[in-house]
Amino acid sequence: MLSRLALSAALAATLAAAGTGEVKCPIIFDGRVPAALEPSAFDSDGNGNPYGAEYVKGRGLTWSQILRFPAGAGASRFENAAAHKPLEVTIGDGSVFQDQRGFRRAGLQFAGDANTGSPGARGLVTLHFSVRQDAARPLNLSHEYLDVWHETSDYAADQVMFQVGTLIGQERLPSDTFKVVSRDGRQLWSTPVDAGAWQNFAIQMDYRKKGFLTNGGKHSTVQVYYSKDDAPLEVVLQATSNNMAGEGQYQLGMLKKPTGTSDVVNSGYQESGIDEGQIYGSVFLEDSSNGCVSL
Numbered sequence: 001m002l003s004r005l006a007l008s009a010a011l012a013a014t015l016a017a018a019g020t021g022e023v024k025c026p027i028i029f030d031g032r033v034p035a036a037l038e039p040s041a042f043d044s045d046g047n048g049n050p051y052g053a054e055y056v057k058g059r060g061l062t063w064s065q066i067l068r069f070p071a072g073a074g075a076s077r078f079e080n081a082a083a084h085k086p087l088e089v090t091i092g093d094g095s096v097f098q099d100q101r102g103f104r105r106a107g108l109q110f111a112g113d114a115n116t117g118s119p120g121a122r123g124l125v126t127l128h129f130s131v132r133q134d135a136a137r138p139l140n141l142s143h144e145y146l147d148v149w150h151e152t153s154d155y156a157a158d159q160v161m162f163q164v165g166t167l168i169g170q171e172r173l174p175s176d177t178f179k180v181v182s183r184d185g186r187q188l189w190s191t192p193v194d195a196g197a198w199q200n201f202a203i204q205m206d207y208r209k210k211g212f213l214t215n216g217g218k219h220s221t222v223q224v225y226y227s228k229d230d231a232p233l234e235v236v237l238q239a240t241s242n243n244m245a246g247e248g249q250y251q252l253g254m255l256k257k258p259t260g261t262s263d264v265v266n267s268g269y270q271e272s273g274i275d276e277g278q279i280y281g282s283v284f285l286e287d288s289s290n291g292c293v294s295l
Ligand SMILES: *[C@@H]1O[C@H](CO)[C@@H](O)[C@H](O)[C@H]1NC(C)=O
Pocket: 140, 141, 142, 143, 259, 269, 270, 271
């Protein structure tokens, strides 16, 4: 049984009104949601919407139907309840984008993150995001989920992926972990899903080298930082070779793959009656040239 002290500590952690993390570097894209922003603001571009209104979501659905703003989630590390609120991306049976009947997906793209020439896909940048689980909208970890990624401008690859669940073809990996996965589908690092905490991630991407092994043998790299609740981020994966070429855009939300198919985009099994959610906070991309990173 939890002692009275442990219980009140747990409640305090859950209901924290402010994280103590400070953004120290220039922000390229700020995905944090202003506390006063109305849900309907997500249905059109501009007017303070941190994200694009058109993509990537089920036919006929609006973002104000897809997104939730769970008051009970508390503030994550780089947010303050007076200024920001967490956002929850949900998927249901209608989360079919275009004709991609294999997937259930809803993914946000930063306002201003163009598919080519984006400031998000050059230099040395760090993508921050915190996640928290919604007990009322659990995921089914028998499936593979893509939660956060950067996709090349020709849509042929993802340079880096943040995933959870059972990776198709890599079923020996535990399903109940968050995984940072390389362009070629290798797990670079993982940590268990925590049902009761904010989990804070930062993925630093070096886009300055154009290929995998160019520029005098210097590699494009990915480095990962992690912490829980209000603890400062720490490096958990040192800069590791990864092909970052191909420009493109970030996406954040949920893409649930089907089971039992080799054509995941168009076919396979998805249960009906799903209602799943992933809570996000402290989402921003910062400029890490000069070695700057917010911890
Ligand atoms: C999870 O997904 C698998 C595969 O689609 C399905 O067989 C199972 O019924 C699902 N479980 C729950 C609890 O939804």
